[in-house]
Amino acid sequence: MKYFKALILILTLAFLTISCFEDDDDTPISTSDINDFVWKGMNTFYLYKENTPDLANNRFSSDNDYNSYLNSFSKPENLFESLIYQRQTVDRFSWIVDDYIALEQFFSGISTSNGMEYKTFRFSSTDTNIYGYVTYVLPNTDAAAKGVTRGDIFYGINGTQLTTTNYRSLLDQNNYIVNLGNYNDNNTPDNINDDSITESSQSVSLSKSQYTENPIFINNVLDVAGTKVAYLMYNGFTGTEQFNAELNDTFGVFKNANATELVLDLRYNPGGSVYTAIMLSSLITGQFNGDVFSTEQWNDELQQAFESEDPEALINRFINNNEGTPLNSLNLNKVYILTSRSSASASELVINSLDPYIDVVQIGTTTSGKYQASTTLYDSPNFRRNGANPSHTYAMQPLIFKSLNIDGVTDYFDGLSPETGNVLPEDINNLGVLGNISEPLLAAAIAKITGTGRSINKKTRSVDFLEDSKDLLPFAKNMYTDKKLPAGL
Missing domain, CATH: 2.30.42.10 (PDZ domain)
Structure with a gap:
């Protein structure tokens, strides 16, 4: 839209009725300036742009029309929220923050x-x-x-x-x-x-x-009736170099112990990095290097841009190394994954993307139902961190694409559910000790491995669960990516 060039100059002027924010140097920045960043970022990247009339490229007839629109929102948060498509049902996971330092720390595992x-x-x-x-x-x-x-x-x-x-x-x-x-x-x-x-x-x-928080909460190798069973309680796809390296090292321990079975406990894992999900899945397998792990579907404009400039960028593939270090893959054909309603985003990506390739035995309860990924947008010419406006610390984390496995399965809004015989909620009166072979969910997986378990459906004290401690952090259950964007944008 040609009027944007003129708009950048117009928005530098002070308006009569405008709110201001101040940075640490007391340099004022207008609400309209931040609102401009919010609208442009959402107009470019938002997954549900086509469903949001106010994000249409022809929404505004003139610079003044656009300017008036921006000034009708007293806070950037209000503008952002007005652009969300069906907050209660479809987009439950897009967020805006006024302190991207805290957001970056969280993605590094710091909170x-x-x-x-x-x-x-x-x-x-x-x-x-x-x-x-x-x-x-x-x-x-x-x-x-x-x-x-x-x-x-x-x-x-x-x-x-x-x-x-x-x-x-x-x-x-x-x-x-x-x-x-x-x-x-x-x-x-x-x-x-x-x-x-x-x-x-x-x-x-x-x-x-x-x-x-180290996402590797528990890891050990159990000797069950002569079978080496690796157990990993993994509580976040943090995605830092350190934690990814530690994850690879952990699988090295499993491999050296000759583990032939794996119980992956994701019941409290809210998700995180798409790359770490690919890495973990490649550590579980190893025999599918280079095959399609998942594909991505963006909004119509970005999808066309990727398909025109770099269609391979829409495909995530299994890998065999992490930053040049070979993966300690177990080459398994079956994995037992423990889940609950707190299992979200990248946890679900692992389950959905592995399912076409190996036998995924899901035990526990239905997952959260988050198949969309987000990225952090900053107020800079290309929306990246470098060159971010120093006058404020607002950033957005909008949904930008949804993931599909190789069979095209996506939109699992209601979550991913265990088979009927594998449903086992945590019993509030009998939680057990995590990592102990008698802990109910782990015991159920071991029974499946040893062949001593029948259908594990049973009644528990089914109280009405609401939220977990991670839900107090609005961006805790995001699945995020740092993918490079088409140059043409």
Whole structure:
């Protein structure tokens, strides 16, 4: 659109009714300037551009029309949200942030944490009281030091009962007192109608601090009836060079131990780097180097640009090395993957993309249902980090493409589900010890491996799960990529 050249000059002028933001040097920048970045970025990259009338290339008849549109939004967040296509159903994962430093740190595995990872639940969909239970505790954190353990139940924060309206704000604080309770099943084996949480006098004071989480939470090789079974609880596709190298080294240990089976535990993994998903899948296999792992579908304009300039860029292939280092691939024809509703994005990409090639035995419950990927857009001429406007730290993380496996399977909005005989929710009253062969989900996988297990469907205390601790971070469940873009853009 030719009027954009003139628009850049127009937007440098101060408008009569305009908000301003200031950077650390107190250099003001207008809301309209940031809004201009938001609209242009979404107009170029947004996966659902064709479904969003305000992103049409012919949406504005003149520079003044465009300028008036930008000034109708008092905050960049408001403009961004207005451009999201069906927030509650289709696009649940696009975000804008006003501090891209924190976003970059998160993608490197750095965040603020007290170490207590948890899920929240209620006893029915009409219940307004919320409770939580600890799923795992990160090492070398405040929660670990103060004895918080998997399975701990809590009902309140700072003496206030958690409810549907306050639990997010209470748990989002940097410092708080966790009020502990006890799960009361009233001696009924399956029926939760009479279950309750009994308040106790116990509490623990927790503080968050900057923390780098290693996604490799547990890794060991189990000797089960003479079979070497590798077990890996992998809690994030962080994508840094360090953690990718450690992942390869871990598979080297599995390989040297002559492991012939693998249980990959992704039940708490919110996803992350597309590259790391490809790498992990290539470590599991190894016999498909160069074959199609997944393909990408962008908005119509970008799809045509890729197909014209570099169609190979739309294809992700299995690999045999990481930055030149050979992968310690296991060459497996079957893998057992443990999942829950907290398994999202890159976790689902691994399951969906491996499925056409090997036998993927999914055990647990249905995954989150995120098949789209995003990228970080900065306020720079090419939307990359280099040359970003120094006057503010806004950045966007919009959905830019959706992934398809080699058979074209995508759009699994409702998640990926285990086969009927492999459905096994975590039992809040019998969580077990992670990594122990008697932990229910791992035990179910081992039973499948040894051939001693029948259908593992069974009733559990099916409370109404809401969110996990990662859901407090809006960009935690993103699947992201740093793919180079067509030069013609």
